[in-house]
Each structure stands twice: as structure tokens, then as C-alpha cells.
Amino acid sequence: MGVLNVTPDSFSDGGRFIDPAAAVAHGRRLVEEGADWVDVGGESTRPGADPVPADEEMRRVLPVIEALAVSGAQVSIDTRKPEVAEAAVAAGARMINDVSAGLADVAAASGVAFVAMHMRGDPATMQAEPVYDDVVAEVRDFLVERAEAARDAGVREVWIDPGIGFGKTLDHNLDLLANLDVLAAAGFPLLVGTSRKTTLGRLAARADGSDAVPPPGDRLAGSVATAAWAYRCGATMVRAHDVAATVWAAEAVVASAGGAGAGSFSKEGARWHR
Ligand code: HH2
Numbered sequence: 001m002g003v004l005n006v007t008p009d010s011f012s013d014g015g016r017f018i019d020p021a022a023a024v025a026h027g028r029r030l031v032e033e034g035a036d037w038v039d040v041g042g043e044s045t046r047p048g049a050d051p052v053p054a055d056e057e058m059r060r061v062l063p064v065i066e067a068l069a070v071s072g073a074q075v076s077i078d079t080r081k082p083e084v085a086e087a088a089v090a091a092g093a094r095m096i097n098d099v100s101a102g103l104a105d106v107a108a109a110s111g112v113a114f115v116a117m118h119m120r121g122d123p124a125t126m127q128a129e130p131v132y133d134d135v136v137a138e139v140r141d142f143l144v145e146r147a148e149a150a151r152d153a154g155v156r157e158v159w160i161d162p163g164i165g166f167g168k169t170l171d172h173n174l175d176l177l178a179n180l181d182v183l184a185a186a187g188f189p190l191l192v193g194t195s196r197k198t199t200l201g202r203l204a205a206r207a208d209g210s211d212a213v214p215p216p217g218d219r220l221a222g223s224v225a226t227a228a229w230a231y232r233c234g235a236t237m238v239r240a241h242d243v244a245a246t247v248w249a250a251e252a253v254v255a256s257a258g259g260a261g262a263g264s265f266s267k268e269g270a271r272w273h274r
Helices: 020-033 054-070 082-090 104-110 135-153 170-178 180-184 198-208 220-232 243-261
Strands: 002-005 038-041 075-078 095-098 113-117 158-161
Touching: 002 020, 020 038, 020 054, 020 243, 038 054, 054 075, 054 082, 075 082, 082 095, 082 104, 095 104, 104 113, 104 135, 113 135, 135 158, 135 170, 135 180, 170 180, 170 198, 170 220, 198 220, 220 243
Parallel strands: 002 038, 038 075, 075 095, 095 113, 113 158
Antiparallel strands: none
């Protein structure tokens, strides 16, 4: 799943694709690089981000979704608002990626796929000392409850996502990454998004023995390493800004894991071929 943020303030690519033509061109590039889905968002969910009114969010994303869908791309809409999700589906989106895990009814009514992601609180407050007794069990139980409710509401394709960086400390994120196999065994396809996130910046600083956290654009190594790790642990989709590098990493890890008999992670729609 390639990331396309049509926002002025996203944490890593804010402002780069606010022009619709630039956004559409980047979305097409993500597909050429091997993205199976292009995840279009019009509101940043980084910690402390300003909320965006629905009409402004729609103004940003709808022309981009329409143009990408017409050119044959599979588009998901990254939103927490029902009216934006509905309008995005009308413009051609085939999946609702909802970081609040609350839009299952919209997905059911419109017949599209749904991603239920775990977040503690909301972006304005989520990094204020999040506390869990057992982060892996709590995230798994929440996701299974939301995913089962979505399935019962009639959504045919339901994904779960632990929401790396959403109301979690570095240690919480690492515990989740260490236990992705538990989430992969929860009964729903698993999506993981680590791309360029602060956790990776902090690990890079740790490796350097430094306090200086590298900026999002300098977190490629950690992004592809954790994407490969996620696939190895049973995830079947990762959310990535750097799609070409991520597809190569996926190919390398599946080939290494499976030996000569492994299938290949083809760029033809980024699906496993055996
Ligand atoms: N992460 C972000 C946004 N949406 N959706 C899912 N399912 N999983 C994620 O991990 C996830 C997500 C944050 O990244 P980004 O879109 O690049 O930044 P911003 O929220 O600042 O626009």
C-alpha cells in the first residue's frame, strides 16, 4: 500500500502533493513501483496535527481519487470521517482505511474493504503518556472485536492494523513489532505501517549512539527492514512511502525464507506468485 498524502502538514511528505496534478502523478508512480493500493489521505494524523473540516478534506482528496481510479489504480481512502469516506467511494475508492476503526458501517453500506487500525485516544492527545497493561493483548482484542463487528455488519474484506506510533511509546511499538505473529494469527489479514515513523528515527539514533533523531526522509533503512520483518511475521500488506525499495525488500525476504521453492513477490500488482 503506497502512501499519498494530499496535505500541507503530513509528517514526512506534507506539502509535496497538495497540487492535484503532482498528487496524481505520484500515485501513478507508486503503482508503477508495485503498489497494489494507493492510500490517499487529506488529513494528517501525526501527533498534535490540526483537525481538517470535512469539506476541505474532500476538496483535497476527491479529484485525486477520481483521476487515479479512472486510470485503473486501486485506491483506499485514509479518513476518520463518514462523509469523506462516502464521497471517496463515490469517486472510486475501493477501501476505507480508518485509523479510528469506526467506519465499518460505511464500508458495509458501500460494499468496499475496510481497515480497522488501533489508536489510543486521538492524534491531538495520543502521545501523552500512553499506558497499557499488556499492549499486545489489548491491541489484539480491540482489533478482533472491531473486525468481527465489521464482518458481522457485512464487510466482506476486513484488515487489521496495530497502528504503530498511534498512542504508543517506543517500547509499546517494539513489543507490537516483536509480536506481529500473534496479530497475524488473529483471523484477519494483517496490515502494518512503520514507514518513516519516529520509532525508526529513534532506533537509528540509538544505533549511532546519538540523541539526534534523523528526519523522516532519512529513515529508509528502518522502513524497509521493518516492512520485511512484518512480511516474515505474517503480515500480507505494508503501508509504505518508498514502494520500490519495499517491494525489493519483500522479494528478498520471501526468497530468503523460502529458498529456491519460494514464489516471487511480483510487481504485477504486488501479490505473491507461487
Ligand atoms: N499511519 C499513518 C496514517 N494512516 N493507516 C494505517 N492503516 N496504518 C498506519 O500505520 C497509518 C495509517 C501515518 O502516516 P502518514 O500518512 O505518512 O502521515 P500523516 O498522518 O502525518 O499524514
